[in-house]
Every structure is written in structure tokens, then in C-alpha cells.
Amino acid sequence: MTEATLGAAPLTRESALPASLEGGEPLALSRLRELALAAYREMPWPSSTRDEDWRRTAQIDKLDPASFSPSSASPWLPELAGPGPKSSASLFTGAPQAGVESPEARGLRGALTSEPDRWVQLLGSVAPPGLRKLVALNTARFVDGALVHVGRGEQLELPIRLVHGVGDGEASFPRTLIVLEEGASATVLEEWLSPPDARGLLVPVAEVIVGRGARLTHLVSQRLGERSVLQSTLRARQLEGSSYDLSFVLLGGSWSKSYLEVEMAGEGSEFRSAGLCVGRGSQHFDIQTLQDHMARGAVSDLLYRAAVAERARSVFAGLIRVEEGAQKTNAYVQNRNLLLSPTAKADSNPTLEILANDVRCTHGTAAGRIDEEQLFYCQSRGVTREEARRLVVEGFFADVVDHFPEGELREAARGWVLDALDELSRSGALSASPG
Amino acid sequence: MSDLLEISGLQVEVEGKRILDGVDLTVPTGEVHALMGPNGAGKTSLGYAVMGHPKYQVVGGQILWKGESVLGTPPEQRARRGLFLSLQYPTAIPGVSTANFLRSALKGLGKELPARELLKEVRAQLSLLKMDQAFLSRYINDNFSGGEKKRMEIVQLAVLRPEMAILDETDSGLDVDALRTVAEGVNRVREGGMGVLIITHYQRILEYITPDRVHVMAAGRVIASGGRELVTEIERTGYDPMLRAAGIEEVLPAAAVSG
Numbered sequence A: 001m002t003e004a005t006l007g008a009a010p011l012t013r014e015s016a017l018p019a020s021l022e023g024g025e026p027l028a029l030s031r032l033r034e035l036a037l038a039a040y041r042e043m044p045w046p047s048s049t050r051d052e053d054w055r056r057t058a059q060i061d062k063l064d065p066a067s068f069s070p071s072s073a074s075p076w077l078p079e080l081a082g083p084g085p086k087s088s089a090s091l092f093t094g095a096p097q098a099g100v101e102s103p104e105a106r107g108l109r110g111a112l113t114s115e116p117d118r119w120v121q122l123l124g125s126v127a128p129p130g131l132r133k134l135v136a137l138n139t140a141r142f143v144d145g146a147l148v149h150v151g152r153g154e155q156l157e158l159p160i161r162l163v164h165g166v167g168d169g170e171a172s173f174p175r176t177l178i179v180l181e182e183g184a185s186a187t188v189l190e191e192w193l194s195p196p197d198a199r200g201l202l203v204p205v206a207e208v209i210v211g212r213g214a215r216l217t218h219l220v221s222q223r224l225g226e227r228s229v230l231q232s233t234l235r236a237r238q239l240e241g242s243s244y245d246l247s248f249v250l251l252g253g254s255w256s257k258s259y260l261e262v263e264m265a266g267e268g269s270e271f272r273s274a275g276l277c278v279g280r281g282s283q284h285f286d287i288q289t290l291q292d293h294m295a296r297g298a299v300s301d302l303l304y305r306a307a308v309a310e311r312a313r314s315v316f317a318g319l320i321r322v323e324e325g326a327q328k329t330n331a332y333v334q335n336r337n338l339l340l341s342p343t344a345k346a347d348s349n350p351t352l353e354i355l356a357n358d359v360r361c362t363h364g365t366a367a368g369r370i371d372e373e374q375l376f377y378c379q380s381r382g383v384t385r386e387e388a389r390r391l392v393v394e395g396f397f398a399d400v401v402d403h404f405p406e407g408e409l410r411e412a413a414r415g416w417v418l419d420a421l422d423e424l425s426r427s428g429a430l431s432a433s434p435g
Numbered sequence B: 001m002s003d004l005l006e007i008s009g010l011q012v013e014v015e016g017k018r019i020l021d022g023v024d025l026t027v028p029t030g031e032v033h034a035l036m037g038p039n040g041a042g043k044t045s046l047g048y049a050v051m052g053h054p055k056y057q058v059v060g061g062q063i064l065w066k067g068e069s070v071l072g073t074p075p076e077q078r079a080r081r082g083l084f085l086s087l088q089y090p091t092a093i094p095g096v097s098t099a100n101f102l103r104s105a106l107k108g109l110g111k112e113l114p115a116r117e118l119l120k121e122v123r124a125q126l127s128l129l130k131m132d133q134a135f136l137s138r139y140i141n142d143n144f145s146g147g148e149k150k151r152m153e154i155v156q157l158a159v160l161r162p163e164m165a166i167l168d169e170t171d172s173g174l175d176v177d178a179l180r181t182v183a184e185g186v187n188r189v190r191e192g193g194m195g196v197l198i199i200t201h202y203q204r205i206l207e208y209i210t211p212d213r214v215h216v217m218a219a220g221r222v223i224a225s226g227g228r229e230l231v232t233e234i235e236r237t238g239y240d241p242m243l244r245a246a247g248i249e250e251v252l253p254a255a256a257v258s259g
């Protein structure tokens, strides 16, 4: 059955035609696609009235994948992404010729077609198709992406850069697989982009396996154009004694739902994460995190700060789950929100689900406005009110920025945040009187 | 003779409550005036009103600086015109380093310095104020001790170099050595001709920074002005005789609040 004979949209809410890799689909992958397709058909489209996950993001009720055409080429992506920090490899999904591969970082399509036995089995091993509807869709539809594989004990100095994007009227399903073998260490920058005016749907799925004693530093930067929609899943599994450091910067899109999920599957593993969001206009950011403690003595710590202006809205749900037997767990989740206008909104819902008895878990949440005394203090020293507001917002993000990977990546990420704050100033969103 | 701060008949309200009730006070540039008075007299409020704190609404009277009214102008404009207010309780801004804060302030004042010169200048002032260089990258006033906050105000004064400084109880909470350090800091900036209105409860700082005139506030207005002898008189007798002479019965701060 080809798309032509079916004569229907390749994607609908009910069903999807599975994609197949250019240059030949390995048999194992076809089987995975079939499973994914079955899962996709079986699961209902998410609903803001029925699904707890979607209660505050009713945009999902109106999203129709049929209104986007699946795309596999994004020749414009490298130019949109810009030069980026110095890296050992850079991959652009949909524009492979522009990238620079390395033994550790390759296009996913190439890796799957040349070594199917090795890599196909890992797809869906962390984020199985049945995890949720849009993961099933990505699994059925991805045509490329990135594979990062760092061998046993290998230490990569320079970061690996992965860029995914979506164009106007298109839907794109990039897939990333990051595998660090025992004792390996690497830094990965992952960017999600779309052109400023593009109305696209980006559905990336990234699966991460951090092997025993391995160390992964991961920076995710979401800078979609303001008319695009993002449905992302990033799910990691950490083995014994591994450490995973995740920073995330959410700046773009008209609306987005981002799942960040980590399985603390190995004893004594460590997860440190900090992220931020800057929203304006009618932007809507929904982020849902999971710190799943399955093994003893693991530490996880997640901090998320959102500053929302105008009518923008931030939705955060952060779950710490401590499974039976995961004694000596240390887990923290914290969300702080800064409301920059009376019409901006932030919902915050950190929760604990604890089935072990010898654990330390805390969660915190706060929402506030810019303090008038802070503004006066800045102003009395000569700083304009608008600049003062900007300064205070910058300060609000300081501990997240400090968490970004040191060096060029931090400077790049700081630059994206400062650009977003400039944009707030330019649009007048910062000069609005406090609510 | 226009280089002066001239406050006349100033009436100020906070949320509809009268706080200042006809303050008259003039400080020529280059002179040092002390402002004393019991708790709740309105001294801090006067500083806020001069600097343009939005909560302190001027409902009557005038504030002239160099012959021009500052009323209706935002605080940053008053700062740009040369006014500075050292706060009784300096505000912390978490996440904003001292260096970054001062960079923004200098930029706002139109006195931008190249990054290296700025750092050099702040470092120099930190050591003059006997503060650790680590304060450069610490978040401004965040988790500073009381005395550290006061010293940081003087570091800023020295970097920003205003023409007129209102120092609101900059001496409170300082140990004896710090008091001298801070006073010397103020005096160094004064060499450039800066005027000072120093709000204090204690004689001690005035031994280092000697006032040309002394004013006493109570119940939201200035009830006495005179030379240095006023300070010794207050030390000896307290405020009661002056209050009685001004027809103010209660010494309670509540007396400052009418309506």
C-alpha cells in the first residue's frame, strides 16, 4: 500500500501511513513501524477534558495532523541554525549534506540501513511506541535523525550538535538515539527550530541511554518560530553510577508540549537538570517532567523557571516517582514562575509518588511578580524602568544559566536567552505596568 | 545660586495616608547637612520622595534640584541629574551580580565604561571599603550582612559619583572600624564637591563627616534647624524639649501619621 493508492492524507488523528527509510527499510524496522502504527490506531487522540496530561493545554483538541504534510527535507535548516559552537560533529536532520559526521555521531538513517541489527533494537527501548500517541506517530513516521554512540570509556571533549527543524505547512518527526557505553562521557547540544513565519508541526523523540558510570551533558534548545507547534518527548534511562546533566531552554513556538522523562534505573545514578522558558504574546508552554527512581541511592534534581509576559502561559507538571525498593533516594523538583503582566498565567503542579520509606524528596513551587522595591532600587541608581525589569528577569534566570554546560555552550545558551529578553523589550512586553 | 536641593512645603502621602506634612529644607551642593529626628518622623520618606519612589505620592509643595522641579520625573532621571539615595535597608536583587548591576547603572547614567575599566574601578572601590573582591560577582545585597549592605552602598556611591547624596542611616549597623571606613569613603567622593544630606540617629558619624547644618524632623516636618550644636543638644536632652517647643505632644511614631 502506497500513499497514492490509499488516496488519503498520510496522517490523520486515527491512522498514519508508516514511512520507510530512503535506501531501504530493514525488516526489523518495518516490524517496529507496524507495532507503532497499531499503537497509534489504538490510542485515542489526546483530550483536554479526558486526559490529566492535557487538562491545561486545550490546543491539543484542535490539532489535526492531517493539516500538515510530512516532510523529509529541510535544506534551509543549516542556515537558520547558524554556525553554532565549536563541535566535533554537527548533524542537520533533513539536510544531511550540510552536516559533519564523526565516528560517534551519524545520521540515523545511515546507521539503521548499514547496521540494522545493532541499532534497530534500541529504538523504542526507552520510549516505546505505546508510551503515548505522539511517540507512536514519531516511530511510525521518522525518516531520519541522529545517532550518537560513544564507546566504552571514550571521553569526547567537544560537543556534538544535533539540529532538527520543521518548515511551513509541514510535519516533521526527527528521531534521536544517544547511547553512552560504560564510562563514556560526552556533551550533546540538541536544537529544535523552525523558520520565523512557518506554521509547522515538530514531533521529535529522543531516547537516551547513559551507561554504567557514563556522563552525559545535554543541552536542549527550543527556538521554534512563533507559529509552529512542538510535541516533544525526551526520555532517558540511566544505568548504575551514571550521571546525566540536562539543561533546557524553551523560547519559541505558538504552543508546545514537552515531556522530559528520566528513569533512574541504576543504583547511585545522578540526574541534574535546570531549564527555563521565556513566553510572550499568546505563547503557551506545557512541560511535563518525570524523575522515575527505580533503583536505590539515586539523586535527581530538577529546577524549572518560567517568565511569562503579555498573555503567555506556562504549564508545569513535575512528578517524582520513587518505586518500591528505591531506598535512599534523594529527589527534588522545583518550579518558579515570574508573571510579567496581569494577563500572563502560570500553572505549576509538582507531585511526589513515593513507594519506598527511606527517601528524601522535596518539591517546591512559587509564582510572583517583579518586586517594585527592586525596580526602584535599580532606577534610583540610573537604570531605566524597562531596563530594570529586564535586569530583574535576567537575575531570575541566573541559577539556570549557571547550570548550563560551561564554556561556549553556556555563552550560546545565554545568548538565546538574552535575545528572547531583547525581543520582550522590543515588543514592549517589559514596559507594561506590573499587575 | 542654583546648585542646590530645595524642598519647600512638601506634602507626601502613602496610599492616601499623610506622611510628610510641609517639609522645608535646603541643601546647597558641596555642603553637608544632617537630618535627625525620632523614629517615624518621616526622614526615610523624605529621601524616597526626593528620589521619586512611586509609593510616595507628592500631594503638595515642591522639590527643586539645581533650580528645576524633579516632580513627575522617574527616579532614573533624577539619578541622571546627579541625585543619589543610599537606602536605610538596601534591596537585594537575586541573580544580578554587583558588577552587572553597576554596569547597568553606569550605562543608564550615560557614564558607560569599557568592561575592563569598570571592573578595575569596582575592584578598587571594594578594597577601599575593605570588602572582599568576591562581592564583585555576588548578587547585589543578596545574603549580605547589614554592614556589608551599607558598605556596598558607598562602593556604589564612589563608582557612580553623584552630585548630591542622601545617606539614610548609612552608619546604622556598622562596627566602629567599618564606620570610619564608610565615612572616609563618603569623604573621598565629597572631594569632588558632592553635597550630602546625612540621615542619622548618632553623633559619631558626624564627627567624621562634619555637617554644615543640622535639621530635626518630627511628625512629618522639619521642626528645628541649626549648627552642629544641635547635635550635642540632642545627645544631652533627647528630642522632648524640641518636640514640646514645636507643639508636638507624642513622641510615638504614630504622631507622624495624621489622617
Ligand SMILES: Nc1ncnc2c1ncn2[C@@H]1O[C@H](COP(=O)(O)OP(=O)(O)OP(=O)(O)O)[C@@H](O)[C@H]1O
Pocket: B014, B019, B037, B038, B039, B040, B041, B042, B043, B044, B045, B046, B055, B088, B253, B254, B256, B257
Ligand atoms: N510605605 C509605607 N506604608 C505605610 N506607612 C509608611 C510607609 N512609609 C512610611 N510610612 C510611615 O510614615 C512614617 C514615617 O516613616 P519613615 O520611615 O519616613 O520614618 P523615619 O523618620 O525614617 O524613621 P526611622 O528613624 O525609624 O527610620 C512612619 O509612621 C511610617 O510607618
Ligand SMILES: [Mg+2]
Pocket: B043, B044, B045, B088, B168
Ligand atoms: Mg528611616
